Structures are given as structure tokens and as C-alpha cells.
Amino acid sequence: MAGKYPDKIKTLPLYDGRFDAYKLEAKESDVLFASYPQGTSIPSHKHDTDNYGVITRGELILIIDGEPQKFGVGDWYHVPANVEHAAEFEVETDEIEFWFNNDAS
Numbered sequence: 454m455a456g457k458y459p460d461k462i463k464t465l466p467l468y469d470g471r472f473d474a475y476k477l478e479a480k481e482s483d484v485l486f487a488s489y490p491q492g493t494s495i496p497s498h499k500h501d502t503d504n505y506g507v508i509t510r511g512e513l514i515l516i517i518d519g520e521p522q523k524f525g526v527g528d529w530y531h532v533p534a535n536v537e538h539a540a541e542f543e544v545e546t547d548e549i550e551f552w553f554n555n556d557a558s
Contacts, residue, residue, distance in 0.1 A: 457510060457547060458486050471495050474550070485550040489542040497539040502552040504532040511546030515539075 458475065465486070468474035472495065474487035483502075489511070497516075506513075506529065513524045516539040517532070524530045532538050534555040 495540040506550040514541040
């Protein structure tokens with residue numbers, strides 16, 4: 454898996470999903486250290502977690518309600534739970550994502 458993450462991060466378990474990521478599990482949330490090769494496209498989908506992310510290399514094109522938004526290095530984004538969205542990566546990109554369970558008490 455590509456990515457400029459520290460060796461300690463690379464010892465975390467791999468995320469089993471639509472993209473490559475190292476997964477840090479936490480109570481009522483997950484933290485993913487994700488890497489996307491140039492040209493990666495994630496089709497429209499939704500999930501039951503409230504997601505926040507920060508781009509650490511490259512850029513994300515996030516499409517919500519048909520409206521694309523670009524996020525670059527240092528930019529934070531938010532995808533609310535159960536909102537349909539898609540993502541595109543025109544350049545190699547790394548990000549850290551925080552997935553918060555919606556049913557946390």
C-alpha cells in the first residue's frame with residue numbers, strides 16, 4: 454500500500470473496503486489512514502457513520518448532491534451519516550478519516 458505514513462501507522466490492521474487504508478479502532482469510532490492512487494474513483498454510496506477527514510497529500514474531489522468540491526492538503530471535510538456521496542482522486546492522495554458511529558450514546 455502506498456502512502457507516506459510513519460512505520461508505526463503501517464503496523465495497524467488493513468481496512469477491508471473500497472480503498473486502501475490502515476485502520477485504528479476506537480470506542481464508538483474508527484480512524485483510517487487512507488491512500489488513493491491517481492485516477493481512483495469511488496462511486497456514489499452512503500454509510501451510517503458521520504465522517505470527517507483531512508487531506509495530508511494530494512487532493513480529494515468530493516461530490517455531494519451532484520456538486521463537486523475540491524479539498525487539498527490541510528483541508529478538512531465532512532460527510533454526514535446517510536448522505537449519498539462519491540469521491541475522485543486525480544492525483545495520488547493520502548488522508549486521515551474519522552468515522553463516528555451515529556448510534557453512540
